[in-house]
Amino acid sequence: MAALHFHNVTLGYDRHPAVHHLNGEVAPGALVAVIGPNGAGKSTLLRGIVGILRPLDGSIHLGGLDSRDIAYLPQSAEIDRSFPISVFDFVGTGLWRGTGLFGGIGKAAREKILRAIAAVGLNGFENRPIGTLSGGQMQRVLFARVLLQDARLIVLDEPFNAIDSKTTADLLALVKHWHGEGRTVLAALHDMAMVRTHFSETLVLARGPVAWGPTAEVLTPENLMVAMRMCEAFDDSATACAEDGRSQAA
Amino acid sequence: MIHDILIGPFIEFEFMRRALAAVVALSLAGAPIGVFLMLRRMSLVGDAMAHAILPGAAVGFLLSGLNLFAMTAGGLIAGFTVAILAGVVARSTGLKEDASLATFYLASLALGVTIVSLKGTNIDLLHVLFGNILAMDDQTLLVVAFNATITLVVLAVIYRPLVIESVDPLFLRTVSRAGGPAHLAFLALVVINLVNGFQALGTLLAVGLMILPAGIARFWSRDLTAMICIAVIAAAVSGYAGLVLSFQTRVPSGPAIILVATMLYVVSVLFGRIGGVVRQMFPGRHLEA
Numbered sequence: 001m002a003a004l005h006f007h008n009v010t011l012g013y014d015r016h017p018a019v020h021h022l023n024g025e026v027a028p029g030a031l032v033a034v035i036g037p038n039g040a041g042k043s044t045l046l047r048g049i050v051g052i053l054r055p056l057d058g059s060i061h062l063g064g065l066d067s068r069d070i071a072y073l074p075q076s077a078e079i080d081r082s083f084p085i086s087v088f089d090f091v092g093t094g095l096w097r098g099t100g101l102f103g104g105i106g107k108a109a110r111e112k113i114l115r116a117i118a119a120v121g122l123n124g125f126e127n128r129p130i131g132t133l134s135g136g137q138m139q140r141v142l143f144a145r146v147l148l149q150d151a152r153l154i155v156l157d158e159p160f161n162a163i164d165s166k167t168t169a170d171l172l173a174l175v176k177h178w179h180g181e182g183r184t185v186l187a188a189l190h191d192m193a194m195v196r197t198h199f200s201e202t203l204v205l206a207r208g209p210v211a212w213g214p215t216a217e218v219l220t221p222e223n224l225m226v227a228m229r230m231c232e233a234f235d236d237s238a239t240a241c242a243e244d245g246r247s248q249a250a
Numbered sequence: 251m252i253h254d255i256l257i258g259p260f261i262e263f264e265f266m267r268r269a270l271a272a273v274v275a276l277s278l279a280g281a282p283i284g285v286f287l288m289l290r291r292m293s294l295v296g297d298a299m300a301h302a303i304l305p306g307a308a309v310g311f312l313l314s315g316l317n318l319f320a321m322t323a324g325g326l327i328a329g330f331t332v333a334i335l336a337g338v339v340a341r342s343t344g345l346k347e348d349a350s351l352a353t354f355y356l357a358s359l360a361l362g363v364t365i366v367s368l369k370g371t372n373i374d375l376l377h378v379l380f381g382n383i384l385a386m387d388d389q390t391l392l393v394v395a396f397n398a399t400i401t402l403v404v405l406a407v408i409y410r411p412l413v414i415e416s417v418d419p420l421f422l423r424t425v426s427r428a429g430g431p432a433h434l435a436f437l438a439l440v441v442i443n444l445v446n447g448f449q450a451l452g453t454l455l456a457v458g459l460m461i462l463p464a465g466i467a468r469f470w471s472r473d474l475t476a477m478i479c480i481a482v483i484a485a486a487v488s489g490y491a492g493l494v495l496s497f498q499t500r501v502p503s504g505p506a507i508i509l510v511a512t513m514l515y516v517v518s519v520l521f522g523r524i525g526g527v528v529r530q531m532f533p534g535r536h537l538e539a
Contacts, residue, residue, distance in 0.1 A: 050424050072424045083289055083417045084474045093414050096425045101410055129472050130417075149425075 003028040003065070003153060003184040004049065008058035010241075011041070011048040017056065017241065018044040020208040026186065026201075028063070028152075031179040033199035033215065034188045036227050040205045042188035043075055046157050049186065062153070068097045071151035073142055075158045075188070081131045087141055088126040091117055094148030116144040121170055136167040143171050154178055156187040160194075172198060195219065206230035259497045266493065269383045269503065272394050272450055273489030276459050279398035280443045281481035282405060284460030285467060285474075286436065290416050293461050295351050299437075300444045300457045302332040302355040304362030307378060307448065312369050321378075322393060322445055329441035332358055337437050341430065381452030383493075383503045390449055397446045401439050408432040413474070451504040459485050462511040469522025484514055 004026035011019040019041035026032055034042050047053040048060055050072040062070075071094075092105060092113045099105065105113075117126060120140040125133070133141065139159065146154060156175070160168045176198065178185055189195055195202055195215060202218045204210040206227040211218040259266045287296045306328025310320035332354045339350040366375055386394075405412075411432035414422045422429040447456030467480040492507030499506075520527050 052420070052423055068425060070424065072421075074420055078420050079418045080289075080416060083413075084472045084477060085413065085417055086473075090417065093418070093421065096414075100426075101407070101428060131472075145421075 002026060002061075003030065003063045004186075005061040005063060006058070007061070009045075009048065009055050009060055010057040011044050011053055012056050013044075015056065016238065018207065019048065019205070020241075021058070022205075022209050024203075024209070024212055026184060028184055029179070029182045030184055030201055031175075031199055032184075032186045032201045032203060033195040034186060034203045034205055035190070035192070035195060035219075036205035036210070037230060040227065040230060041207050042205055043157050045205065046072070046155050046186065046188060047074075049153075050155055065152055069152040071146045071149035071154045073146055073154075073156045073159055075161065079130075079138075081133075081138070083131075084129055086127050086129060087117065087122065087133070088113060090130050091141060091144045091148060094145035097149065112148060116147045117141075119147060120144045120174070136163050139163055139167065139171065143174055147174070151183065153184045154186070156185070158188050158190065160189070160191065168194075192219065192224075255498060256494060259494065265384050265386070266497065268386050268388070268391050269450075269493055270490060272383055272386055272391055273459075273493065273507065274486050275391075275395045275398040276443075276446055276450060277463070277482050277485030277489055279401035279405075280447060280460040281463045281467075281485040282478045283401065283436075283439055283443050284457075284462075284464035284485075285478050285481050286412065286416065287440065287460060288464040288468065289474075293464075296440055296444070296457045296460060298351050298355040299329060299333060299440055300448070300453055301362075302351075302358045303329045303441070303444055303448060303456075304378070304453050305358045305365055306331075306362075307453070308362045308365035311374065311378065312365055319389065319393065322390075322449065325445040325448055326441065328358060328362075329445060330438060333437040333441050334434065337434050341433075377452070379452045379454050380502065380504050381448060381450050381455065383450035383507075384496075386449065394446050394449055397442050401442055404435055404439055408435050412436055451507065455504050455508050458508040458511060459489065462508070462515050463488070466511070466515050466518045469518040469524055469526055472524060484511070488514060 002025035006022045006024050009019060009022040010017045018039075022045070034045065036042055044053065048055055050070050051067050092109075094116070095105070095109055095112070099109070114126065117123065120143050122137065122140050122144065125137070130138065130141065143159070146156075154175075159171060159175075163171070172194070175185060175187065187199070189199075196219060199215055201213065202215040203212045204218055204223050204227050207230055210227050211220075211223045260270055284296070287293055303325040306324035306326065307321040308324070309328075310322070310324030314320040332351070336351040336354045339345060343350075366378060408428075408431075411422060411426065411428040415429045415432060419429060443460060444456045447459055450456075451458060463481040463485040464477075466484045467477040470480050471477050488511035489507050492510040493503060495501060495510060496503040496506035501509075518526065521529075523529065
């Protein structure tokens with residue numbers, strides 16, 4: 001059974017599609033890179049997968065996964081860095097699936113949190129308010145939270161943006177570790193060299209899917225050219241899409 | 251002598267003891283709510299909501315005169331209606347919460363003044379606008395204490411989702427549906443505490459014992475728990491000192507309490523450990539690492 005199944009998925013805002021008629025499957029345990037120019041719909045697709053954006057048309061099946069089995073790292077998190085919360089407490093929110101509203105954080109849970117913080121290389125930062133961290137340190141904190149979420153499906157939206165090479169290498173190792181544990185990982189990325197070296201499967205997105213398959217076959221100059229030519233602007237006078245699933249049914 | 255000024259009034263007069271009890275109850279519940287209002291950048295939302303309570307209180311006044319119980323019930327209904335409508339509009343449309351609240355509170359403020367003008371005198375209006383903590387009877391005091399108790403219980407229940415929603419709302423949305431209910435419950439708590447403050451401080455100053463202590467706390471700690479404790483203490487101290495000031499100088503009690511809180515606030519702005527003016531001007535020599 002596929003971890004993710006896209007059936008004629010169209011996602012967008014105000015009826016304008018940002019992802020148009022996507023079909024396909026992601027196998028359990030796959031490590032998939034989603035690439036494409038700015039405005040190609042990468043973030044939109046990921047938002048659709050984690051369920052914060054409802055498809056305009058078609059459907060996304062999670063292969064029996066609950067929304068709690070998904071860990072999502074958004075691109076520009078709406079995190080209020082000025083809120084007085086420590087690294088320890090912030091990372092600890094990743095245990096929500098186990099603790100919920102009232103569950104206590106016992107000794108075992110505390111150790112789990114400390115291990116996650118150590119795993120992203122932030123030993124000694126436990127009591128620091130998140131507002132005092134650098135961009136790279138904050139990204140490490142977010143990875144530690146994803147680590148604690150212990151999710152079957154991990155969705156990362158441009159996780160290495162504006163991150164230095166040392167931090168990128170550390171966090172990428174973590175991603176590969178998740179892959180090794182059999183978790184399904186989807187990551188929106190811009191670094192083609194990284195995709196080529198580390199990701200076995202790639203989806204080239206340019207509103208519609210341009211190509212999808214093994215990275216070596218998909219990541220060709222032709223496909224990238226097609227993706228780059230994609231027009232970014234919405235057409236305000238666009239008419240209803242003829243391929244719309246609902247209009248076909250009617 | 252000092253004993254006579256600071257403690258005497260409370261030994262001698264029952265209304266002073268009641269007022270002190272009321273102000274402590276208001277501090278215990280209102281100050282934590284104020285801290286969250288401030289951290290969620292909703293300070294002015296609280297202020298707006300305080301005005302939204304007015305028409306309900308005015309209807310209560312119209313029906314049964316200066317009966318604090320009826321005015322409280324009316325205020326609660328009006329406040330809840332505005333809070334929930336504004337929350338629902340903000341969540342189901344693109345409109346930000348502050349914009350939708352502004353609309354609702356303007357409408358209810360206009361309505362409130364219209365209703366008061368149908369029957370009330372200027373003295374009634376003054377009472378509605380500025381409250382009178384010294385005129386509190388046993389029944390009203392019990393209502394205030396009851397509301398404070400409810401507030402603390404509900405706050406304990408929604409504390410975790412409320413904190414996470416304040417820091418990282420998108421994360422909470424992906425792991426739980428508790429964010430929406432927690433947000434609405436929080437708005438309800440804001441209303442309850444405004445109505446509570448309304449008894450003592452009136453519709454114009456009710457939000458004062460919530461926001462000012464929170465502002466004070468921000469200058470002394472970076473830890474949420476500590477901030478809440480500091481805010482509660484600052485509110486209670488302001489309340490006590492304000493009552494003493496009011497008793498000794500015959501200044502109206504509500505404004506006296508808020509003025510004392512304002513003084514504490516000014517001191518905090520100047521000398522606060524976290525980002526106070528003096529600290530910023532004379533930060534000391536920079537550290538090795």
